[in-house]
Amino acid sequence: MLWTNLPKRYVIVFLTFICTCVCYVERVGFSIAYTFAADAAKVNQSTKGTILSAFYYGYACSQVPGGWAAQKIGGRRVLLLSFILWSLTCALVPVDPNGVTVLIIARLLVGVAQGFIFPSIHTVLAQWVPPHERSRSVSLTTSGMYLGAAMGMLVLPSLVKFKGAQSVFLAEATLGAMWALLWFKYASDPPRTEHPKAAAAGFGESTLPIGGFQKVKESAQIPWKRIILSLPVWAIVVNNFTFHYALYVLMNWLPTYFELGLHISLQKMGSSKMMPYLNMFVFSNIGGVTADHLITRRILSVTKTRKVLNTVGFVVASFALMALPLFRTSGGAVFCSSMALGFLALGRAGFAVNHMDVAPRYAGIVMGVSNTAGTLAGIIGVDLTGKLLEAAKTDHLDLSCPESWRAVFFIPGLLCIFSSFVFLLFSTGERIFD
Numbered sequence: 001m002l003w004t005n006l007p008k009r010y011v012i013v014f015l016t017f018i019c020t021c022v023c024y025v026e027r028v029g030f031s032i033a034y035t036f037a038a039d040a041a042k043v044n045q046s047t048k049g050t051i052l053s054a055f056y057y058g059y060a061c062s063q064v065p066g067g068w069a070a071q072k073i074g075g076r077r078v079l080l081l082s083f084i085l086w087s088l089t090c091a092l093v094p095v096d097p098n099g100v101t102v103l104i105i106a107r108l109l110v111g112v113a114q115g116f117i118f119p120s121i122h123t124v125l126a127q128w129v130p131p132h133e134r135s136r137s138v139s140l141t142t143s144g145m146y147l148g149a150a151m152g153m154l155v156l157p158s159l160v161k162f163k164g165a166q167s168v169f170l171a172e173a174t175l176g177a178m179w180a181l182l183w184f185k186y187a188s189d190p191p192r193t194e195h196p197k198a199a200a201a202g203f204g205e206s207t208l209p210i211g212g213f214q215k216v217k218e219s220a221q222i223p224w225k226r227i228i229l230s231l232p233v234w235a236i237v238v239n240n241f242t243f244h245y246a247l248y249v250l251m252n253w254l255p256t257y258f259e260l261g262l263h264i265s266l267q268k269m270g271s272s273k274m275m276p277y278l279n280m281f282v283f284s285n286i287g288g289v290t291a292d293h294l295i296t297r298r299i300l301s302v303t304k305t306r307k308v309l310n311t312v313g314f315v316v317a318s319f320a321l322m323a324l325p326l327f328r329t330s331g332g333a334v335f336c337s338s339m340a341l342g343f344l345a346l347g348r349a350g351f352a353v354n355h356m357d358v359a360p361r362y363a364g365i366v367m368g369v370s371n372t373a374g375t376l377a378g379i380i381g382v383d384l385t386g387k388l389l390e391a392a393k394t395d396h397l398d399l400s401c402p403e404s405w406r407a408v409f410f411i412p413g414l415l416c417i418f419s420s421f422v423f424l425l426f427s428t429g430e431r432i433f434d
Contacts, residue, residue, distance in 0.1 A: 009128040011186055013137045015179075016121050017144040019079065022179050023114055024148030025156075026090065026172040027055070028251060028277075030107070032156045032266070033095055033165035035255045041097040045256075045393070049386020052252045054104045056378035058111025063375060066116035067123070067368025071222065075120035075127075075364060076187050080180055082120070086113035087176030095165040118371050123364030126356050127190040132296050138353045139288020146280030146345060149251065154274040157266040222365055223433060232358050233366060235426040237373045239310065239351035242419040243344055244374035245381040246321060246412035250276070250337055252382045253408065256389075257333070260399040264330045272334050279342035287313070287349030302357055302429025306350040310427070311420045313347025318416035325405040344416075351423060359433035381412070 031052060038048050070078050086109070093106040121141060129137045159167055227233055258264045258273070266273055287309055294300045300308065320339035327333050355366045385408050392404035399405075 008188070009130075009133075009137075009190075012124060012128045013140060015183055015187060016124065016141045018179055018182070019083075019117065019121065020141055020144035021148035021151070022172075022175045023117060024145040025152045025175060026086070026110070026114075028149045028152035029156050029168045029172050030055070030110075031252050032152065032255055033160055033168040034097065034103075035259075036157075036160045037095050037165045038097040039259070043097050044390065045386045046390045047100065047386075048256075049383045049389075051100065051103050051107065052386070053379050053382040054107035055111040055114075056248070056375050056382065058108035058113075059115040060111075060372055060375035060379060062112045062115030063119060063372040064365070064368040067119035067364040067366075068222075069116060070120040070123035070364040071362070074189055075123035076183075076189055078116050078120040079124070079187075080183055082113045082116040083176050083180040083183070086110045087173045087180065089113065090169045090176065091173035093169065095169060115371075115375070119364040119368040122355055122367040124190075126360045126363035131356075131360075132292065134356050135291035135295070135349055135353050136285070136288035138356070139284045139291075139349055142348055142352060143281045143284035143288075143345070146277045146284060146341070148277075150274040150277035150281060153266075153277060154271060157273075222362060226433065227359070227362065227366060227369060230358075230432065231426040232354070232428045232432060233369065235423045236351050236354050236358075236366070237370045238422045239314070239347070239419045240370040241373040241377045242314070242412065242415040243347065243351070243377075245377035245415055246317065246340065246344055248378040249381045249385055249408065249412060250341060253385050254337060256399075257405065258330065261405055262328065262330060262333060263400060269330060272330065275334050276337040276341045279338040280345040283313075283342040284345035284348055287346040288353075291349040291353065303427070304429075306354055306357070306427060306429050307424055308350075310347045310350025310423045313343045313345070313350065314416040314420040314423075316343040317341075317347070318413040318420075321409045321413035321416065324409045325402045328402070351427070354427060354429070357429045358431060360431065362433055384411075 034051060035048070038051070066078065066082075089106055089109045093102065096102065122138075125134070125137055125141065156168055156171075159171065254276070255266055258266055258269065291305050291309055294305045294308075295302055317340045320336050320343065324333060324336040324340065327336055355370065356363045359366045388407050389399060389404060392401075393399065
């Protein structure tokens with residue numbers, strides 16, 4: 001009864017929140033399960049980096065096609081197909097650290113499937129959510145990523161310890177199948193709005209052909225050249241790259257940092273290991289509510305709101321990242337990583353919502369373009385970190401030495417400062433694509 005009484009857009013936003021939550025349980029879960037199995041098999045850090053980064057190659061390949069598919073056949077259908085594909089892959093693939101080829105292929109498939117998800121979500125939200133609710137809707141949806149990561153960090157190390165690494169894959173596949181059933185039952189395509197102001201802002205615009213004049217209008221060509229040459233779009237792209245570089249490096253290598261850098265067992269850390277991602281969940285929603293408040297009360301323009309939140313988030317995160325290797329206790333490392341990820345999540349109320357500001361009708365396409373850059377950051381950052389750590393060992397530095405990790409955390413810290421300046425200079429909150 002509760003589902004039927006809620007406005008449909010609230011149901012859609014809540015389901016997309018659960019969607020991102022489940023996706024990040026899967027990503028964190030693989031990192032934990034594979035790290036456990038690989039360390040037991042004495043796999044070197046470079047090989048670990050290759051396996052952990054394989055997901056992002058597939059993810060990068062499907063970002064723009066994901067936006068295109070959501071534009072053509074609807075984000076609702078694409079999300080359902082994506083979940084079915086990656087859930088089946090998780091259920092069928094064994095966690096064997098010596099089966100490198102099988103693991104790489106499996107991670108590529110999961111990456112391709114999950115690459116369709118975020119462009120599709122942005123297409124769905126741009127259709128369902130009115131402009132004055134977009135910041136908090138997108139922030140709530142994306143905060144599911146961080147709650148999923150927090151839950152994964154809290155529960156999955158114990159599951160690996162008592163049931164083995166394979167149990168994580170089966171649990172993830174079950175969660176994916178359950179979400180797919182909920183989405184199939186409760187999701188629907190949006191109604192069209194006749195309200196002129198809402199239509200002008202892109203609310204209620206279906207991206208699917210309907211008929212008559214609307215068919216001609218909706219099937220118009222996507223302005224690829226204008227999108228690629230747009231400086232505001234590039235401001236989003238650069239910040240998406242930096243955000244995901246920092247996030248994916250921490251998500252994939254924090255378990256190794258705790259285990260080998262600080263000699264602290266994840267199982268013995270209790271609930272503290274989930275704090276960085278729980279902090280992201282809280283700060284993401286604070287950012288969304290703050291942004292909508294500033295905009296609806298006309299305290300700041302949309303452009304200034306996006307720039308302020310983006311700058312504060314990225315600058316504070318940069319200092320926390322660069323301070324991280326200086327702290328040699330679990331409490332210090334958890335505090336710094338929580339500050340870094342929390343303020344990065346706050347910054348998402350700047351650049352991450354900006355897709356729907358500048359191009360509500362093409363939000364999925366612009367998200368696909370910018371998320372491709374974010375995925376390249378995962379490929380580069382995760383793989384580069386493995387090579388930096390192997391190089392440190394070659395130079396006779398123990399991984400428990402702070403110098404071994406300094407470059408790992410300084411690179412995303414410096415990228416945060418650079419990206420905040422790019423967004424200040426080139427971003428806008430105005431609609432630039434009709």
